[in-house]
Amino acid sequence: MKTKILIVLLFINLVSSCQNKTQPIMQNSEITEKNIVNKLASNIHHYDDEPMYQLLITNDWCSSEILVNDILAYKNFQEPLDGPTVDINNYIFKNGAQKVTIRLYPVGKYKNKDIDKFIAETGMSITVNEYNARTEKDKEIVKYSAPRKNDQRDSFEAIGKTYYEASFIFNATIPYKVEGFENARDLREWDAAILHKKLLQEYNKVKAIYQNKNYDNIARISYANLKNQVISKYQTREYINEVWEMLMEVYKLPTFEMQPIENYKMVFFADGKLVALMQDSKDSRVRGNSSLWAKFNRGEGIETLFCNRYFYIPKGETEFKIY
Known part of the structure; x- marks a missing residue:
C-alpha cells in the first residue's frame, strides 16, 4: 500500500512539474531576465537634436x-x-x-x-x-x-x-531608427474565426508565462516594445534598470495572480498589422485595456497590472510575434 501511495504522489508531482514548465519563447531568444537591461541600453544613441x-x-x-x-x-x-x-x-x-x-x-x-x-x-x-x-x-x-x-x-x-x-x-522629424510594422501582414485579411483561435492560443501561452513566473520568457516578450520605447525616448541605462526592477518586483510577488481571459473582443491596430484581445466592458476600471491582466497585493490593497501586448505576423511567415 505504501508503495502504491508513493507512486501516485510521484506521478502527481511529475504532472504538476510538467504543467508548470513553459516552452521557451524563440523570439529574442538571446534575452534573459539578467541581461535585458544591458541589451536595451546597448541600443540607445544620443543626438545633437533630440525632439520629444x-x-x-x-x-x-x-x-x-x-x-x-x-x-x-x-x-x-x-x-x-x-x-x-x-x-x-x-x-x-x-x-x-x-x-x-x-x-x-x-x-x-x-x-x-x-x-x-x-x-x-x-x-x-x-x-x-x-x-x-x-x-x-x-x-x-x-x-x-x-x-x-x-x-x-x-x-x-x-x-x-x-x-x-x-x-x-x-x-x-526623428533622428532615431526603430522597427515599425510595414513588413507585417495585414491580419484583417485572415479568416476571423481562424485568427481568433490562433490568437487565443497565444494569449493562453503568454498568460502561463506570467503565471508560472518564467522570468526569462517574460523578458523576451517584453523586449521589442521596451526597445522601441527606450530608443525613441533617448533613455538612460539607469532609467531602464529602474523600470525593469519595478516590473520584476511586481511579477515576483507571491500575490501576483493572472486573471481569466474572458469578456474580450478582437481589435486591430496599426492599420491591421497588429491585433489584440481587448476588454469588452463598460467598466471604467478595465475598459480600453488588454484582456491579459493580473491582480496583486503589496500590502496596501488589491492592485492591477495590464499586460498590454500586441501580436503581429511578419510577411512570409505564419506564426505570431509579440510586441
Whole structure:
C-alpha cells in the first residue's frame, strides 16, 4: 500500500512539474531576465537634436481614446475633465506625416449622474508639441479642437450622439531608427474565426508565462516594445534598470495572480498589422485595456497590472510575434 501511495504522489508531482514548465519563447531568444537591461541600453544613441513629441490634451465631459498611427496612445474612461501631457515618440516609426485619431464616448456614470449621450459641453482639444530634450526648448506643431455646432463655442457638434471619431495629421522629424510594422501582414485579411483561435492560443501561452513566473520568457516578450520605447525616448541605462526592477518586483510577488481571459473582443491596430484581445466592458476600471491582466497585493490593497501586448505576423511567415 505504501508503495502504491508513493507512486501516485510521484506521478502527481511529475504532472504538476510538467504543467508548470513553459516552452521557451524563440523570439529574442538571446534575452534573459539578467541581461535585458544591458541589451536595451546597448541600443540607445544620443543626438545633437533630440525632439520629444507630445500631446497636450484637454478632455471635456467625455470618455476618450487617442491613437497615434493607429496604435492606442492614451485612454480615459474615468475622468470627464482631464488635461494630461502624453509622450508619443514610441508611436512614431519614421519621418513625415503622423496620424492622430480621437474617439470620444459619453461619460456614462459619473458621481450621481448618468450621461449616456454627448452634452453641449462635451469636447476635446489637442496640441501637438515638440520638446527638445537637449535644448529644453519647445514649440507648438499643430492644434486640433473637436468642432463646435454652428461655430458656437458652447455646443459640441455631435451633441446627443454616442460616438464621435476624427483624425488629423502632423509632421515629425526623428533622428532615431526603430522597427515599425510595414513588413507585417495585414491580419484583417485572415479568416476571423481562424485568427481568433490562433490568437487565443497565444494569449493562453503568454498568460502561463506570467503565471508560472518564467522570468526569462517574460523578458523576451517584453523586449521589442521596451526597445522601441527606450530608443525613441533617448533613455538612460539607469532609467531602464529602474523600470525593469519595478516590473520584476511586481511579477515576483507571491500575490501576483493572472486573471481569466474572458469578456474580450478582437481589435486591430496599426492599420491591421497588429491585433489584440481587448476588454469588452463598460467598466471604467478595465475598459480600453488588454484582456491579459493580473491582480496583486503589496500590502496596501488589491492592485492591477495590464499586460498590454500586441501580436503581429511578419510577411512570409505564419506564426505570431509579440510586441
